Amino acid sequence: MKYYVVKYTGxxxxxxxxxxxxxxxxxxxxxxxxxxxEGMEKKLFPQLxxxxxxxxxxxHRLSYDQITSQQEVIQTxxxxxxxxxxxxxxxxxxxxxxxxxxxxxxxxxAFATLQDAEDACTQHICLCRNEDILxxxxxxxxxxxxxxxxxxxxxxxxxxxxxxxxxxxxxxxRVSQQPMYGWIRVVGQPVNVY
Amino acid sequence: xxxxVVGRTFLNxxxxxxxxxxxxxxxxxKEYWQLFYNYPKYMQWVTNSPFVQMRSGQxxxxxxxxxRVEKLEALYEKANKEVPDASFALGFPASESKExxxxxxxxxxxxxPVNEEEVYLSWIGSxxxxxxxxxxxxxxxxxxxxxxxxxxxxxxxxxxxxxTLEKLRGNQVNTWNGQWLSYSxxxxxxxxxxxxxxxxxxxxxxxxxxxxxxxxxxWSQLFxxxxxxxxxxxxxxxxxxxxxxxKTIGFIPFQFKSGxxxxxxxxxxxxxxxxxxxxFESLFGMHIKRACELGSIGxxxxxxxxxxxxxxxxxxxxFKKDEDLINYQAYKTWLMAMLSKNKEEIKDYTLELAxxxxxxxxxxxxxxxxxxxxxxxxxxxxxxxxxxALTKMVKDLEGDDLITIKKLKDEVHxxxxxxxxxxxxxxxxxxxxxxxxx
Numbered sequence: 001m002k003y004y005v006v007k008y009t010g011x012x013x014x015x016x017x018x019x020x021x022x023x024x025x026x027x028x029x030x031x032x033x034x035x036x037x038e039g040m041e042k043k044l045f046p047q048l049x050x051x052x053x054x055x056x057x058x059x060h061r062l063s064y065d066q067i068t069s070q071q072e073v074i075q076t077x078x079x080x081x082x083x084x085x086x087x088x089x090x091x092x093x094x095x096x097x098x099x100x101x102x103x104x105x106x107x108x109x110a111f112a113t114l115q116d117a118e119d120a121c122t123q124h125i126c127l128c129r130n131e132d133i134l135x136x137x138x139x140x141x142x143x144x145x146x147x148x149x150x151x152x153x154x155x156x157x158x159x160x161x162x163x164x165x166x167x168x169x170x171x172x173x174r175v176s177q178q179p180m181y182g183w184i185r186v187v188g189q190p191v192n193v194y
Numbered sequence: 195x196x197x198x199v200v201g202r203t204f205l206n207x208x209x210x211x212x213x214x215x216x217x218x219x220x221x222x223x224k225e226y227w228q229l230f231y232n233y234p235k236y237m238q239w240v241t242n243s244p245f246v247q248m249r250s251g252q253x254x255x256x257x258x259x260x261x262r263v264e265k266l267e268a269l270y271e272k273a274n275k276e277v278p279d280a281s282f283a284l285g286f287p288a289s290e291s292k293e294x295x296x297x298x299x300x301x302x303x304x305x306x307p308v309n310e311e312e313v314y315l316s317w318i319g320s321x322x323x324x325x326x327x328x329x330x331x332x333x334x335x336x337x338x339x340x341x342x343x344x345x346x347x348x349x350x351x352x353x354x355x356x357x358t359l360e361k362l363r364g365n366q367v368n369t370w371n372g373q374w375l376s377y378s379x380x381x382x383x384x385x386x387x388x389x390x391x392x393x394x395x396x397x398x399x400x401x402x403x404x405x406x407x408x409x410x411x412x413w414s415q416l417f418x419x420x421x422x423x424x425x426x427x428x429x430x431x432x433x434x435x436x437x438x439x440x441k442t443i444g445f446i447p448f449q450f451k452s453g454x455x456x457x458x459x460x461x462x463x464x465x466x467x468x469x470x471x472x473x474f475e476s477l478f479g480m481h482i483k484r485a486c487e488l489g490s491i492g493x494x495x496x497x498x499x500x501x502x503x504x505x506x507x508x509x510x511x512x513f514k515k516d517e518d519l520i521n522y523q524a525y526k527t528w529l530m531a532m533l534s535k536n537k538e539e540i541k542d543y544t545l546e547l548a549x550x551x552x553x554x555x556x557x558x559x560x561x562x563x564x565x566x567x568x569x570x571x572x573x574x575x576x577x578x579x580x581x582x583a584l585t586k587m588v589k590d591l592e593g594d595d596l597i598t599i600k601k602l603k604d605e606v607h608x609x610x611x612x613x614x615x616x617x618x619x620x621x622x623x624x625x626x627x628x629x630x631x632x
Contacts, residue, residue, distance in 0.1 A: 017444040019196045019432070021287040022280065022297045024439035030489060031445075067487040076294035077301065095296035100443075100487070157489075168335055168430055168445065169199050172306050184430065184447060191489035 001144045003058065003110045004117035005154070010134035013064065013105035013127035018171030027067060027100035030190070031159035032060055033170045034180045036128065040109070044120045052175070054161075059110035059147055062127075063156035063190045064102040072097050102127070107134055108154055110147055114139075151188025158185045195285035196432050197319030198312040200333045200340065204322055205315065207337035208344065218314035226318055227266055229347050232259075235354045235364035237347070238321060241438070242281035244268035273313040283313045284320035284436065297439055320436070321347070324375055325368035326413040328482040330443065333432040338423070339375070346374030350408075353390065353399075362399070362406040372411040373398040380419040382471065397472075414479025414496060415472075421453025433486055443483070449492035452531075456496065459531045463542060464523060477524040493531055501525045505619050508573035513630040522623055529620040533613060544617070548624035550598050552632060554587060563590075572622040577606055577614050 015029040015036070032040075034054065041057050042049050048056070074097045079090045105127060111117045121136045140153070147154055159170060159182040167181040205221055208214070216224065230237040231245050234255040239246060245265050246254065252261065272282045279289035286308075287301045322343050323331035334340070350370045353359055377396055378384050385392060393399050400409050427450050433443035456478070461467070478496045479485065485495035500521060503509060511518050511525075551571075555563045571583040584603045591599055609617060 016300070017442050018302065019285065019434070019444070020440070020442040021195075021285075021301050022295070022440050023300055023442050024297070025435075025441040026300065027443045027486065029444050064489075067489070069483075069487070074297070074299045076296055076298045077303075078294050078298075080293040093294070093296040095299075097297070097300070166430070169196070170445075172304055174304065177304065177307065184445070186428070186447060186490070 001112070003112065003142050003144050003147045004114050005108050005110045005140040005142055005147060006117050006120045007137045007140060008107045008109065008125055008134035009137050010105060010132060011103075012132045013102040013107075013129075013134065014099065014132055015102075015128045023097065024095075025069075025098040025100075028102050030064070030067075030102070031062060031157045031170075031182075031184055032127075033159060034161050034182070035171070035173045035175070037161075039174070040125055043125060044123055045116075056111055056116050057109055058112050058144075059158060061108040061110075061147075061154050061156035061158050061187065062102075062105060063192065064105040065192050066103050067100040068103050069098050069100050072099050105134065106156070108140075108147075108156065110144075114141075148185075149187070155188030156190045158187070159183070160185050195283070195312075195316060196333060196434075197285040197317075197323075198315040199319065200322055200335050200432075201315030201317070201319030203335050203337055204318060204340035204344065207341050211341060218311045218318065222314040222317060223266070226314075226321065229351050230321065230367070231265070232262055233351070233355060235362075237350060237354065237364060237367040237370075239365035240281075240284060240320075244272065244282060273310050278308050278313050278316075283308075284316045285434075285440075286316065321367055323368045323371065323434075323436075324416065325366075325370075325372045325410060326416060326482055327410045328413070330413075330433050330435050330441065330482050331368050332413075332416075333434070334429060334448075335432070336429060339420070342375060342378060343371050346371060346378065349374065356390075359390070359406060361401075361404070366408045369408045369410050372416055373408055376411050376416045376419040379423050381422060412476060412479060413482045413485070413491075415475055417448070417450070417479070417491065417496070418453050418475045420448075421450040424450045425454040426451050431491070433482070443486045446486050447490040447492075449490060452493040452496060455493065455531055456527055459534070460523070460527045463527060463530060470520070474520060474524060477521065478528065493528075496528065498524050498528055501528065501619075504622070505615060506575065508569065510568070510572065510622055510626045513626060522627060525623055526620060529616050529623075532616050533620070544621045544624045545628070547598065547602060547621060548628045550595050551621075551625055552628045553595065554591065556632070557590070567625070572618065572625070574618070577609065577611070580606055580614070580618060 013028065015032070016026065017029045020026045037057055037060060038054050041054055045056060073094050075092045075094055079092055082089045107127070109120065111120065117139045121139050124133050124135050126132055126134065142153070161182045163181045164183065166183045168183070170180050170182050172178065173180055201218070205216065205218060208221070209216055236245065236254060248254065257265070269282055278286045280286050281289070288295060290298055319333065322340050323333055324343070325331050347367065350367060353362060354364055377398060383396065390399070394401055397409055400407055429448050429450065430445050431448045433446050435441035477498045477500065480495060480497055480499055485491050488494050504511070504525070511522055513519065513522070551567060555567055557563070566583060566586060571580060574580045574583065581603055584599055587599055588596065606614060606617070
């Protein structure tokens with residue numbers, strides 16, 4: 001089967017692990033979960049907004065140079081109020097977080113038709129945070145077999161969305177709230193650190 | 195949360211192994227609470243949990259049986275009625291009844307479905323966390339590992355209750371798990387007849403005049419032990435730290451094959467088994483956080499910490515100190531493993547080269563050849579400098595040596611920068627070794 005793979009690159013990426021709560025230190029996840037892929041698809045193809053599930057993206061591969069730890073200031077998720085005499089004081093306290101960022105992430109997204117790949121190749125995407133933009137670079141024509149095994153061209157991590165022995169819980173689906181499972185396929189050398 | 199997932203894996207394995215049908219709550223009461231909390235010394239300290247919240251005048255080690263059951267019932271009450279929060283469901287977000295805490299921005303707004311069972315499973319899962327040096331804990335969602343950890347709980351409890359070990363402090367179950375697994379999963383070290391003396395010899399306990407406690411194990415030691423049980427396996431580990439605030443590294447693949455690879459390379463290079471496995475293996479491995487930044491825990495992450503200073507600088511091993519020889523063996527093993535990653539056979543090619551270079555150096559009378567080798571050849575950060583230095587050598591060489599050096603020049607030319615870095619360092623060590631031998 002033919003695959004049309006769009007390559008996206010950008011300087012930074014961050015994917016919050018679903019288990020991260022009340023952290024002082026959080027690394028980035030190194031794979032996309034089903035709901036992230038579904039979200040990306042809906043961003044690229046807004047006509048699918050009303051449909052549930054992944055329709056067009058048939059695979060992905062994420063690689064990066066290294067995870068680098070950065071110190072950031074974060075805020076609470078809402079305003080706290082305290083009463084000062086007859087007046088209210090509203091504030092949002094801050095905390096310091098060490099966040100692991102994917103440095104120079106490269107994301108390959110595979111489509112089954114050239115048309116889809118061409119549409120996707122005119123748009124940017126974000127891994128999770130909307131300030132970390134990845135831009136399309138090229139369309140690579142290949143086969144499903146190549147995409148799964150060529151460790152030079154398509155090195156990286158991919159979460160395969162199926163349930164089997166080595167699957168683990170990767171979070172809860174944003175819309176359906178169902179648990180999501182998958183196992184990690186590692187192709188070639190996904191991290192290009194020296 | 196993830197603790198519940200691992201707790202569930204364990205409970206299923208436990209029920210099967212022991213022919214029981216315990217529900218999470220039953221297991222919690224009959225096994226977990228009995229072992230962890232029904233004694234003066236606790237095995238695990240969970241901040242703000244019912245077990246550590248005392249009425250005025252109460253002290254954990256002075257509680258009587260009735261009071262202990264009261265604490266257990268306080269937990270049941272919470273698990274039954276309240277939305278799970280970090281004080282009684284481990285790995286869950288802290289409650290925010292009055293105002294948003296400063297780190298609340300990280301809590302998902304998804305209503306993740308949880309029930310009472312998950313609360314008990316989260317305790318079981320957290321008790322299975324394997325503590326390693328650097329303040330992190332690892333969870334493997336694997337029945338065999340969790341069952342073995344459970345066996346260790348009973349041993350830890352036995353020592354905590356030992357009246358002659360009054361000074362041994364409690365609450366270290368995760369640290370204990372790390373030591374216990376590294377010890378009990380290593381068939382070369384493990385002796386089913388072990389006693390306290392043996393465990394202290396192994397460095398598991400640290401005993402001095404005022405205090406006794408469990409030492410924290412290095413992740414690499416745990417890695418080498420597990421790689422004996424799970425060779426050729428790649429297993430996902432979840433790396434985290436619970437405390438005042440949490441730390442989440444997340445899911446990291448552990449490539450246990452690298453552990454067996456290192457042993458294999460050592461065997462081929464130096465023959466037989468290393469004389470002191472503990473000391474030898476402890477040389478490997480960078481800080482757990484650095485290792486996780488590499489994306490997976492394998493050969494690259496096992497890089498000996500001490501090797502770093504030799505990779506980039508002109509420094510070399512002196513072989514004047516006793517430990518230099520074991521360092522040399524460890525460094526060489528790792529470098530060879532990196533260089534022969536994709537090749538089947540391992541040849542001690544660099545040692546032969548080092549001999550040739552040493553012969554060249556001893557052929558000169560003045561110091562210019564020594565300077566050329568040490569200051570130019572080995573100190574060159576790039577392939578170019580290395581090749582230039584080789585070219586300078588060529589004019590003084592003849593016969594086989596000339597052919598060897600010419601061949602070397604061609605090979606270095608074809609190496610990637612990464613390979614060159616490893617290769618040059620390896621050659622440098624071998625050279626120092628040959629120098630010292632002559």
